[in-house]
Amino acid sequence: MSESAQLPTTPSQHSGTAGSQPSQQPNYMQEFGFDRGQGLQFGIYSLGDHLPDPHDGSRVDAGQRIHEFIGYAQAAEDAGLDFFSLGESHQEFFASQAHAVILGAIAQATDTIRIGSSSTILSTSDPVRVFENFATIDLISGGRAELVAGRASRIGLFELLGYDLRDYEELYEEKLDLLLQINREKQVTWSGQFRTPLNDAEVLPRPTGQALRIWRAVGGAPASAVKAGLAGVPMVMAHLGGTTSVFKGTVDAYRRAAAHAGFDPATLPIATAGFFHAAETSQQALAGMYPHINEGMKRTNGQGMPKQHFAQSVHPASIANIGSPQQIIEKILHQHEVFGHQRYLAQIDFGGMPYAEVMKQIEIIGTEILPSVKKYTAEEAIR
């Protein structure tokens, strides 16, 4: 474990951010409805980009793009997937800044699939408003809402929304603490640095069940996973590249930190998320996705992805699930063996991927990949 990911020397040093003592820790595995008999949950997500198609420079208008997100969720539901989520990003070439509003529309347009964020940037939002939004989505959807709380990977939104970047770390930690407290307590009394205190405040509406399903978004580094573990909060890991073995350390750090703080890691679900693209052959999968990733990254990050790096994503050891359906099945099963996670989230669109192509990806998942993944990860299959 790196120095930055060192655990506190005693459990008492952790802040107990789950809003309860470890002895009262809920079993998130049950609360989130994970059933080992059903196998690994399979979801898809979009970051909500609004980029041109690199092949012809065409770009649908923002309204159509937003309807595409809704269409993805409907198609995912029809294909039997477990989860659909949408991210927010406050920069050029994105259309899902108001992702909670779009998720409200998705809640109305779907019936059974779970829906959520990937992720909600909590650092620059008020936890009371975030809770109100997602509890509302939960009520509209009949208890299908989930919230993935992220820290922000871009800095522009701090200026846009009136926050000081110097508070980057503390903003997120304080707001997540408050969000979790609102989620667990009907009457909230709270004070902190970044918003006015709450005195016996009742935050309404309350979600359908006992509480909202809240995850902590974690990048690749173990330090953030340790924080999630110490707080006893379910974790979604974003995997943009590298090998599966590298991220095993992050999973281990999370579970070790949770156990150290007195939580039972067996009650804490883990989800992984990353690049996905299926085609008849791995070469076709590479060719089908590379221009979108490369041009999309150039426009959103200022730097494309070298072919050399991207070509390695079809390797069995790569965390990216790119290749033929059979190769992807084997990769997901391998990742499940390594991580023992409960949900995999495939990023199905980026860089102006045409709508029809995304629909094809969802169909491939539903017909070819999902049945095998479920079959071989269900508890009885493992035994």
Add this chain to the structure above:
Amino acid sequence: MKMILLSGSNVGTKTRAVIDHLAEAVASYDPTIELSVIDLAEADMVFADGRNFTEYTGDAGRVARELMDADAIIIGTPIFQASIPAALKNVFDLLPISAFLDKVVGVIATAGSSKHYLIPAQHLLPILTYMKAQVVQPYVFIEESDLHRGEIVSHDVVQRLDRLVEDTVVLTRTFASIREERDAAYGF
């Protein structure tokens, strides 16, 4: 080919004088090269704060984008306190960690004393290597006595600068060609 000559200090004249000489040498070597000079003394820079380079505005944003857009860069640095100037380090901090991937970077250093000869090797090259640059070996080290009132008076320095220009251009074309061949081999 896009080449940037970066004068890496906001004070002093020696580094800029050598950069000006290099600009003439590049134009004379190959006038088709798209050449621009960035002089940090003429830019109103802000300190890097960790944001993506595309999010900076003003001169800091312009400098970052121009460097990211270049195929080749020759960095000129004076030696301050046995190291590179803070102004130059700030430029590196504005950029992403793989900023110099697929770029060739040459180095010239000006100093008041020959005792600083290894400072570029110890302080600048590790940064360039970390940021994935293909660094032209060797760099050109220029002392106070090689310059007189803004002109290079040492024939030896002039010849070494000419060689640096040629090496930078040849290496940039060579790596571009290697990369093109390699990328074509991937078949996607």
